[in-house]
Amino acid sequence: MSRRQAREMALQALFQLDYNQTEAETALESVFQEQPAINEKTRLYTCELVKGTQSNLPVIDDIIAKAAIDWKIDRMTGIDRNISRIAVYEMNFGTEPLPPNVIINEAVELAKSFGTEESSRFVNGILGSLIKKKD
Template identity: 40%
Template sequence: MKRHEAREKAIQTLFQIEVSKLEVDEAIEFALDGMESDPFYEQLVVETLEKKDEIDELLIENLKNWRLDRLGNVERTILRMATYELLYVETIPDKVTINEAVELAKSFADEEAAKLVNGVLGNIIKA
């Protein structure tokens, strides 16, 4: 599985967990739909969830004129995963992470969501 596809699957999995309250294993099985899993995908899902509280605090600090609970589920999920990646996956350049997050926002939401994701992640990198 390529990293872009792993990110897409991770967003789908994290979204399912957030919205449907599925257990992690159930959400992974549902998102993979028979596909073989990938270590990067599983890392994104499991560790984003493990560090969710810490990530949310950082997002709250960097949201300008927004509250975390006002964001759409998709935008919030993308921001959480991308913030995890920025903070904890040192092998991926920040620009790549932000670009991937923006593309995911365009795919799963819209252009406005992509702008929001870009701005918030940019604020995090500056901080």
Template identity: 45%
Template sequence: MNRRVARLRAAQALYQMDLAKSDTDQAIESVVGEEERPSEFFLELVNGTSTQIAKIDEIIMNSLQGWTISRMGLVDRAIVRMMVYEMKYIDDIPVNVTLNEGIELAKAFGGDESGKFVNGVLSKALETIKGE
């Protein structure tokens, strides 16, 4: 499982956890194909994001202008949470790669408007992360 697929599967798992209140193991099991092995990166994204959700949501709330986190679409929220985790806690990935991957995921799942929204939130979140 390469990193792009890992991010896609992780976003799906986080979405499921938010929507159906599934636990981490259930969500991981449901998004990984029978013939697919979950990568360490995938597991880190899902487990790390779910473990750090309170800190991540605080960063997101400070990055939203005229919005609340509960008003965000579930897909956008899952993607933004995962990408904030990646920007804050994974050091070996350049931030511009994380931003681009998040925008591409948002466009693929939600369209151009989601891409623009995610770009704005992640850019603002990055300012907060750098200021910490």
């Protein structure tokens, strides 16, 4: 399984859900059509990330809002917001325990690939502050 590929596809689906009136299944199917050769474990992890993030969205957004001082969730770029949501889901609700530094590193890499020049620092700052608060 490629967790990175699952995170990339989850980001694409969550981005669609942020801006379109559609169901998670529709967004996931759209993303999967672009990646027909993915294995079943990657597909399942993508579904977990999207559906898990969606089902915990109010709590996840509250966690992010408390960490993102002077930034409202709806003012963040869609990419930064959804990368942060995926990472918070994995840290707090994910079915597989992963070290927080791995989750943050993966989120920063997604931000470098899909976001703006500032995205990686922004996402790292939000997620890093969450870790500091837990300690």
